[in-house]
Amino acid sequence: MTVAQAIIHSRTLLSRASIPDSQFEAELLLAHVLGKERFWLYMHSDLELDSREVWRFLKLISRRAAHEPVAYITGEREFWSRSFYVTRDTLIPRPETELIVEAAVRVTENLGAAGLALLDLGTGCGILAVTLTCEIPGAYCVATDISSSALKVARRNAARHGVESSISFVQGDWLAPFSLTGRNRRTGAKEISSFDVVVSNPPYIGVSEKSSLEPDVRDYEPDKALFSGDDGLDAVRLLVENVHCILRAGGLFFCEIGCGQGKTAISMAEDTGKYAGTEVIRDFSGLDRVLAVQKKAD
Numbered sequence: 001m002t003v004a005q006a007i008i009h010s011r012t013l014l015s016r017a018s019i020p021d022s023q024f025e026a027e028l029l030l031a032h033v034l035g036k037e038r039f040w041l042y043m044h045s046d047l048e049l050d051s052r053e054v055w056r057f058l059k060l061i062s063r064r065a066a067h068e069p070v071a072y073i074t075g076e077r078e079f080w081s082r083s084f085y086v087t088r089d090t091l092i093p094r095p096e097t098e099l100i101v102e103a104a105v106r107v108t109e110n111l112g113a114a115g116l117a118l119l120d121l122g123t124g125c126g127i128l129a130v131t132l133t134c135e136i137p138g139a140y141c142v143a144t145d146i147s148s149s150a151l152k153v154a155r156r157n158a159a160r161h162g163v164e165s166s167i168s169f170v171q172g173d174w175l176a177p178f179s180l181t182g183r184n185r186r187t188g189a190k191e192i193s194s195f196d197v198v199v200s201n202p203p204y205i206g207v208s209e210k211s212s213l214e215p216d217v218r219d220y221e222p223d224k225a226l227f228s229g230d231d232g233l234d235a236v237r238l239l240v241e242n243v244h245c246i247l248r249a250g251g252l253f254f255c256e257i258g259c260g261q262g263k264t265a266i267s268m269a270e271d272t273g274k275y276a277g278t279e280v281i282r283d284f285s286g287l288d289r290v291l292a293v294q295k296k297a298d
Helices: 005-015 022-032 038-043 053-065 070-074 095-111 127-135 148-161 205-211 234-246 262-272
Strands: 076-081 084-087 117-121 141-146 167-171 185-187 190-192 195-200 247-256 276-281 289-296
Touching: 005 022, 005 053, 022 038, 022 053, 022 070, 038 185, 053 070, 070 076, 070 205, 084 127, 084 148, 095 127, 095 195, 095 247, 095 289, 117 127, 117 234, 127 141, 127 195, 141 148, 148 167, 195 234, 234 262, 234 289, 247 276, 262 276, 262 289
Parallel strands: 117 141, 117 195, 141 167, 195 247
Antiparallel strands: 076 084, 247 289, 276 289
């Protein structure tokens, strides 16, 4: 079987399983098996695959036909032009989350990077903590997650991108690792009681919506990273109502939300009376994506 024949055959199998972009995904998986980039396949379409390569490739195609996401099959997903390890213990990175990076990097340009304290709540595979630390040299980040397995993946990604010395990883549920009364709480290498910028991509899907999700998401990604109460806003509500306790005066909080949740999220923030400004950042389609709030100055 040649490279071209393998792609044609697997494309048909994926199409029958109602997998969108079947050709693209077949190419990704074959490139992964061969340890090559996708463009290499086009230049070597007549290359004969050996029996072991064919067996490995068809095994991966079978997994994808069962709707297992490509990111879990290959163990990789790109975010902000960097490749990150992912496992089924972590949410798969999505392009929408890059809006948080854009917003945080933009505001830190005005604050000055040196000595900035960043916090990533619910870090998962570490995309926000690692990306922000890479993009804001001189900043120090604390990254939390309730899952020890997710933190192992995040640590691998920090090491992969050379920022492990600039991030402390702490196991805990949202704000639980930090004192909300002003006392410092040890978080690894440093003691930090407040932060200049806090970011989070919490779960924001309602439990009742689970059956309507695509099987790629519903059957494979961790429930704790997807669902948060009946309205999907339990985690967002907890963070908005309490994150001001660990924000420095004038500090900023960027939180990913679901499309259509912007108005409710704004009301939550305003009801606390702790924030000087609130905004919803929308994506290129005009959908609500990120809640941005700034703590009042002292």
